Amino acid sequence: MKRSRVLGPGIALALAAMALAPQASAEVERGELLSASCFTCHSIDATGNMPGLVGYPRDLMVSQMQAFADGSRPATIMDRHSKGYSAADIELIADYIATLQQ
Amino acid sequence: MTNIKRRNFLKAVGVGGAATVAGFGCAANGSSTASRGAHVIVIGGGSGGATAAKYLKRFSPDLQVTLIEPSATYYTCYGSNWVLGGHATMDEIAQTYDALASRHGVTVVQDSVTEVDPAKRAVMTAGGSTMNYDYLIMSPGIDFRYDAVPGITAADAERIPHAWKAGDQTRILRSQLEAMPDGGVFVMVAPGNPFRCPPGPYERASMVAHYFQQAKPRSKIIILDNKENFSKQGLFMAGWEQHYGDMIEWLPSSRGGQVEEIDAANLTTISDSGLTTVKADVLNYIPPQQAGKIAMQTGLTGDGFWCPVNQQTFESTIHPGIYVIGDSSVAGAMPKSGHSANNQGKIAAAAIVNALAGKDPLSPSTANTCYSLITPDHAISVAAVYALKDDGTLGGVEGAGGVSPADAPASVRQMEAIYTKGWYTGITADIWG
Secondary structure (H helix, E strand, O other): OOOOOOOOHHHHHHHHHHHHOOOOOOOOOHHHHHHHOHHHOOOOOOOOOOOOOOOOOHHHHHHHHHHHHHOOOOOOOHHHHHOOOOHHHHHHHHHHHHOOOO | OHHHHHHHHHHHHOOOOOOOOOOHHHEEEOOOOOOOOOEEEEEOOOHHHHHHHHHHHHHOOOOEEEEEEOOOEEEOOOOHHHHHOOOOOHHHHEEEOHHHHHOOOOEEEEOOEEEEEOOOOEEEEOOOOEEEOOEEEEOOOEEEOHHHOOOOOHHHHHOOOOOOOOOHHHHHHHHHHHHOOOOOEEEEEEOOOOOOOOOHHHHHHHHHHHHHHHHOOOOEEEEEEOOOOOOOHHHHHHHHHHHHOOOEEEEOHHHOOOEEEEEHHHOEEEEHHHOEEEEOOEEEEOOOEEEOHHHHHOOOOOOOOOEEEEOOOOEEOOOOOEEEOHHHEEOOOOOOOHHHHHHHHHHHHHHHHHHHOOOOOOOOEEEEEEEEEEEOOEEEEEEEEEEEOOOOOEEEOOOOOEEOOOOOOHHHHHHHHHHHHHHHHHHHHHHHO
């Protein structure tokens, strides 16, 4: 890797700004990783014909996943998916998805 | 949010990273990358690799991510059967890397990797570049084992297409089907397990039958199968009978399906020690498979055909620092599918980001869904949710998953056909959008 570049004033300013900003909170939490597997079908760009999930209300997510799992909400495939997650996992997913913004 | 703001600020003051890595002159879509952050190289821009590249940047915008892929346009294998059936175009299964570069900040390099040096953490390309990585993700798909059956070689694929990597091969098979006279025989040789896209051969037979029914209804389809049963078998066979009568004949390995030799010149398969021969008008030989060439060459398969990985992270158990995802990997109960590869890309991306943060890897829980069309209005599916078991393998969660119900009405089959197309739009947006 070749990083040797002349530091201009702009870069120095940028580096100073970076020193002030907290280091990247680059850690993936379980809720985010679990939710990522939903995005395969339920694109976060809201393309496709599966219902979009961006900003989906937390409690509604929990209740709908439970309804798919217990059969009270009819489904073609979500009944088979919803049964694969614990109540705790569903809450993690619901918490994370509720934070998504377009 | 902090990260994004900082990135924008860096861009505004002109810290472009175009020259931070030696050999970037060949970047097809070079984009500004922050000069800080570890460098992750992703080999292969299919379902696994493109997902991994995108989610690395999504999870940790400061990372430098380079995706190396030889093609400017990638044709998805899923959906290619619909092209063979005549109700989708090649354009509809074409994907490009523009959004990965422009929206997500991935450096996309159009080149092919000729060598990986795990000790030096370096990648060499056909274009003459050498690039160093902190982490490497490999998603090289499959390679074909043409040495498994005598009488046919890779050089025959122009005349006897596999069409198991989409693109020109799909076009060749489609034009052969179009040129075939009514009353002809389409013969498909389906591989033994494991192979890419377990329901794929049977969706292909369905789509070809759909085309024949409309264009050349006296034609026949014979599947010579190198196994005794196949994915969603009951649903496929019921659908074939319902829509296509006896047009499709399936022969398992015990009834002549185990092809032992191919007379390529005469488009004829030979099985049962020569007792059974089948003459095709169009022959679709799908060879047995192994991990993609660069994975084999790097020694990531050990003594086998596929790459063993730690199934919690997809890091190779042979070369630490290299993660193998998608069809090339051994991923417990997960099938070799685009959907699996997509989710494995997210797991590997998260594992690398958390390793850089000094955190323990997460215990993944993930899913697969495979839709198959029997007609354009009749689809079936298989789904599963996977979690890490005590023995370290990814296993299906009990009580979840399974196939579409056997007794579903036509309206449910039609709904699943609509969702099949929706799945395609969704997954391709998730990967390349």
